[in-house]
Amino acid sequence: MKKGNKPSRPRGGAFKRSHTPPRRFEVTEEGELLPFLLNKLAPQGRNTVKSMLAHGQVSVDDRTEKLYNHPLRPGQIVSVSKERSSAVPQLVGLRILHEDDAVIVVHKDAGLLSIATERETELTAYRQLTAHVRLADPRARIFVLHRLDRETSGVMMFAKSEQVQKKMQDNWKDIVKERTYVALVEGLVKKASGTISSWLKETSTLKMYSSPVPNDGQHAITHYKVLRASRNYSLLGIELETGRKNQIRVHMQDLGHPIAGDKKYGSKTKPFNRLGLHARVLAFEHPTTGKQLRFETDIPKPFLSQFKDEAQ
Missing domain, CATH: 3.30.2350.10 (Pseudouridine synthase)
Known part of the structure; x- marks a missing residue:
């Protein structure tokens, strides 16, 4: 081989990226996602497991899940992939505190709009969370329950269906x-x-x-x-x-x-x-x-x- 030339790619695909299938674990008792993962992935450290969650490498029943306290029920399947998900958008100025089938509770930073008019293209909490729920279901929507001013930070929540929105607003x-x-x-x-x-x-x-x-x-x-x-x-x-x-x-x-x-x-x-x-x-x-x-x-x-x- 001449000096400076790149090595030829060996036969048999040695340079191909290997796509290892995700590890799958069945849930046998109620609990929360993070403790479950720490148990199943030992001796992986806490920070490593949290990083996996943050990078979309964990799913529950084939739905990407990033919440540490996501509740688990017997019979569910938790999958852990070695590949980081490129499809999971990073939330900007927003942190999910709790999510289930009915509501999403978030912490909004000061400077982020809660929701904008249709004509505005600015990044908002509403737009980011809409993209988040559509990772699992392209037809999914979220619904406004209350708002925080742009420069006000703190806890706010959205409904995940029109029925939940109506029930909560009517009985706020x-x-x-x-x-x-x-x-x-x-x-x-x-x-x-x-x-x-x-x-x-x-x-x-x-x-x-x-x-x-x-x-x-x-x-x-x-x-x-x-x-x-x-x-x-x-x-x-x-x-x-x-x-x-x-x-x-x-x-x-x-x-x-x-x-x-x-x-x-x-x-x-x-x-x-x-x-x-x-x-x-x-x-x-x-x-x-x-x-x-x-x-x-x-x-x-x-x-x-x-x-x-x-x-x-």
């Missing part, structure tokens, strides 16, 4: 047991807790405001309590009794302590490049099983960093 107050936020607001809130009640209306420029006339608009009720406070900022825990558009933002302005970074509703400061509002807890009764589910996320670190001086 009974089904949703807890929906709490944390808000970083400007100034020192002196009253430890309180309730704001008003009637919200919308201007022609799509800005919400509290009407001075009783019963004029949509009734909105917001409860708050102070979690931390300093001269410049207060961290509030907020519970919604109603879920109106921009409700918390308007009510914090009404309180005289607008949300940090919320120039639209009166904020004068911007301590970080986002809105100081985070949907921290969502608890609800599952629409088909009746089981109580609760999802709690951490308070964003930039919110807490505004109080470091006070803690020293």
Whole structure:
């Protein structure tokens, strides 16, 4: 062979990529996917198994599954492939916390739209999750239950059928047991807790405001309590009794302590490049099983960093 020439490809296909068939395991008792995989794939480490899930190498009954806590039932078949799936899109600004046949619960980052109009082509939570469910069924759809503003982060959920959407929206107050936020607001809130009640209306420029006339608009009720406070900022825990558009933002302005970074509703400061509002807890009764589910996320670190001086 002359120097510099590439070696010829041996006969018998030694240079071909081998497609090893996936390993298949039958589920014999109820449990969750990650512990099941750790048991079956030992001595593979936890991080390796998590990586397999993240790269679409695991399926349950031939449906790609990435959730660690996906419930398993006896008789199901869990398949593990050596090949990473190129068809599984990576979610941007979005993390799935729970998924089943009825709902998807996600954590949305600040900066990502929940849903856009048909004319807009921007990446949204809705579009990404639609692509996600269509990996298993090209006809699958998701349905909006509630929204978070673009610059608000935290827990939100979508329905996976029109029937579930209707049931949950028609019985929202009974089904949703807890929906709490944390808000970083400007100034020192002196009253430890309180309730704001008003009637919200919308201007022609799509800005919400509290009407001075009783019963004029949509009734909105917001409860708050102070979690931390300093001269410049207060961290509030907020519970919604109603879920109106921009409700918390308007009510914090009404309180005289607008949300940090919320120039639209009166904020004068911007301590970080986002809105100081985070949907921290969502608890609800599952629409088909009746089981109580609760999802709690951490308070964003930039919110807490505004109080470091006070803690020293």
